[in-house]
Amino acid sequence: MSKLNPSAKKALAIIRNYQGPKIRIMEVCGTHTHEIFRLGIRSILPDAIELISGPGCPVCVTPVSFIDEAILLAKKGVRIFTFGDLVRVPGTDGSLADARSRGARVNIVYSPLDAVSYAKDHPEEEIAFLAVGFETTTPISCLAVKRAAALGLQNFSLLTANKTMPAAYLAMSKYTDAYLYPGHVCAITGTKLPSELTKQGISGVVTGFTISELLTALAVIIEKAQQKKPFFVNCYPRVVREEGNPAACALIRHYMEPCDSEWRGLGLLKNSGLQLREAFARFDARRRYALPALHGHANPACRCGEILQGLKKPADCPLFGRTCTPEHPVGACMVSHEGACSAYYLYDGRQAFTKQK
Structure with missing residues (x-):
């Protein structure tokens, strides 16, 4: 840290010299x-x-039931489009990667707009994009619906697990x-x-x-x-402004509305999710395919829920570094590149695991 600018050096001194009461600081962002x-x-x-x-x-807090819904859609013959991290998140009876190995059609993309393009070029196939994300990535899912509607697509839908932070x-x-x-x-x-x-x-x-x-x-x-x-x-004025991004917020409000949503570790939080408005119900995969309510079951030994609340550290989990590793993840926090377990394992966790032993 020898190359810090003067203001950062001053901040470092404040941190190192602190001798007051304990302060618990939560990093919300992976x-x-x-x-x-x-x-x-x-x-x-x-x-x-x-x-x-x-x-x-979003991958970390996405509930097991959402993965179960996605796998059920795949079993119905729907081609699933998703971000890469979500493929290995365990559902009740395996992950989307497992389902793909058994013949399910699962495509990894960088944007839901890629799924729209595929749906346009393959009208004979049913396409569903797994829309997970906080306020940051939700606008692009709304844009996908906007484009699908403009193209008059009849074979594209979203399976939503979008969440808001308040x-x-x-x-x-x-x-x-x-x-x-x-x-x-x-x-x-x-x-x-x-x-x-x-x-x-x-x-x-x-x-x-x-x-x-x-x-x-x-x-x-x-x-x-x-x-x-x-x-x-x-402390981020070069990017964050009081009004935020009005255009992105307006896009979300136009296509989506609040709904109750389940968060891994936090349970059901009122009005913490987003679902497509009635005007765009034809793009809602749950309605389109009449999906039943599913109640997923996570591995009982997994401590992701407590880790997401800050109640436990990753190394406190009995699976961490043993049966749960980035190569063979048991919980979402190890799957996601932004997950706490992934970070602890990559930068510090193997040392913590060694200390445990």
Whole structure:
């Protein structure tokens, strides 16, 4: 850290010299978790500063039942399009990768617009895109519906598991003293929500992903926490603005509406999900294929739910580093490249596992 700029050096000094009461800081964003590990920031934190990993990414909080729904669609002959991380997330009886090995048609894409293009070129096939994501990636799923409607496609739909962060912030606030709010999400939603959450006693800062931005954010939390009152600070002003991205928010509002949604580890959170509005019901895979309500069952030994709440560290899980590895993941937190278990295993977990033994 010898090449830090003056402001980052000042932040580093504040962090290293802190000797006050314990402060628990939750990284809501998985990219923050990975960057903090990669940059070596955890190694310089005093014992009184504890970083805990929260939801991380949409893949981590997607419930088992969603994977079961996707596999059921594949069994009905629907070609599934999905982001890569989701393919290996375990459902009740295996993953989409397992289903593909048994003949299911599962395509990995970088954008739902790729699925729309395929549907246009293959009108004889039924196509469903697995729409997972927070406010950051939901707009592109809405654009996919917009394009499918413009093309008059009759064979394209979304299986939605899109989620919004406000209810999760409230649900997890009892586990943390302050949030590192996700920079990408706040770039879309703006700073109004975290500012208003201070009225409910919830503190945090939004920050970027460079070492200077992360150190500054942690130093701000340390200094503000000592004032003993709720706070919010935008430490990512070059990207995050008060109004967020109005066009992206308007797109979401036009095509989707709030619904109750299940989060792995957090349970059912009211109005925390998004579903297609009635006007676009023909693109809703659950309605199109009359999917029954499914109740998935995760591996009972997996501790992903507790890890996502910050109640346990990945190394506390009896499966971590033993039967659950990036090559053979048991839980979503190890599958996702932004998951806490993946980060701990990649940067620190093997050492933690060795210490356990």
